Amino acid sequence: MAWTYILRCNDGCFYTGSTNGDLDARVWQHNHDDELAANFTRVRRPVVVVYAEKFDTVDAAFFREKQIQGWSRAKKIALIEQRGEDLPRLSRSSGWDASTGSATQ
Known part of the structure; x- marks a missing residue:
């Protein structure tokens, strides 16, 4: 099973990653x-897991990791919460229209 995850770091920032193995073991690493x-x-x-999604393939988990990495902090917090x-409103406010999949004018 593959995972995409968000960690909250000791300084309050977020780290987004993915793994094709045991999520608990990866966080330990x-x-x-x-x-x-x-x-x-x-x-x-220390870091702690604040969000995790399970995927059938590592490719899907990696794709989701890259998607989330491009998000604003506010959008990541909305996902975590x-x-x-x-999420759509936070996308549009950053210059991206989720309904059309393109940048706003």
Whole structure:
């Protein structure tokens, strides 16, 4: 099973990643393993999972990771807080119209 996840770091920032394995083991790596942790999280420990989505394939999880990484902090918080109704508005305010899939004029 593959996962896309958002971690809240010790300094309050977010890290978005994906894994094709055990999510708990990957979070442990972020917190304890200097070789396998992302450079970003290594200096912002401890990290905690604040959001996770399960996928059938690692490709789907990776695609979702890249999508979320492009989002504003406000939009990530709405996702974490399960405020799906706010996501389209937050997209449009950043110059992206979710209904058309293109930049707003």
